[in-house]
Amino acid sequence: MTSVLRFAMTNAWTYRRADRDDIVELASWRGAGSLGLRPHFHDEHQLVLVLSGSRSFRIDGETITVPAGHAALIPAGMLHAPMPTPDEETVCLNAYVPASRACSSLRVVSFRARWQRVDEISPERILEIAGDILSRAPSPSTGRTGRSKLGAALTESLAPIGAVAASLGRSREGFSRMVRRELGVAPHAFRLLARLNLARQLQRAGEPIAAVAADAGFSDQSHLTRLFRRTFGTTPGVYWRD
Structure with missing residues (x-):
């Protein structure tokens, strides 16, 4: 039976464990726009799923925007700065997955689904999207x-x-x-x-x-x-x- 994720949706980042070894943690956001944060990196690959609104990141001197209906995979160790976005409602799910497969560049893809809420997205679908992006990624330089x-x-x-x-x-x-x-x-x-x-x-x-x-x-x-x-x-x- 496919499981689903349960989140309290607030105008702030909410973190939850996934109770699985293949997803380190999950974070959801629903609110007006999204937060701008200091540059940072993660020890895991970060999968960003944008259901509505948009997310933007400053990476290597460029601004990368992830629109609604798209996913981005930010490789482990990649410095990135989330940028504040317009005040339209933004719904986003971040999934942090182990960096067991090497990846050297950010990729943005359409996930071709019409989810309205993050709790409609199963862990299996998260891993499928992450695996698809990683399979297309070039070998680390x-x-x-x-x-x-x-x-x-x-x-x-x-x-x-x-x-x-x-x-x-x-x-x-x-x-x-x-x-x-x-x-x-x-x-x-x-x-x-x-x-x-x-x-x-x-x-x-x-x-x-x-x-x-x-x-x-x-x-x-x-x-x-x-x-x-x-x-x-x-x-x-x-x-x-x-």
Whole structure:
């Protein structure tokens, strides 16, 4: 029997678990327009399904718009900034799926369905759309692989930025320029975004917010909450509340 998704539809992002291993989490939005948020990335592929209105993202200096009736897949690790959209009603479902299949570029496709509500969309249909987009995606380029290694160098070490730069045979200034060019943000900003993604993982695992803040390297819970809201459009307390 095909299952459906249940959401409380409010003028804010509402996150829910999918209770499946092949969908990490789901988020729904229904309201006037949609939020503009800070540039960020995810550790998972993000599938954006727009039922009405539109969503727009700033990616690599370009504005990408996803109109109603279309889906976009934003690859794991791709820096993107959701942009505010006009005040027409927007209904959107985000599905975050494991990055088990490599993808290096954003793609927008029509999903050829006339859903009115996100709870009409089954997990099976979400995975079918994601799989279809991923099957059309080109293999990751050498440049994308290099960017992944650069990101790993920044996040897998707690050493100061200067020390990471030195380990790669670069000056701090030269390393910072390379990171900005390849990853789109300064080294410190990239590390901060990685810590925010870690905070999401820890919350999904059931850690209390205060423990999440400490374990993810934030000075306190209010520091995490402020940055989390600016980046993901909701607070940690609302994000993973059952």
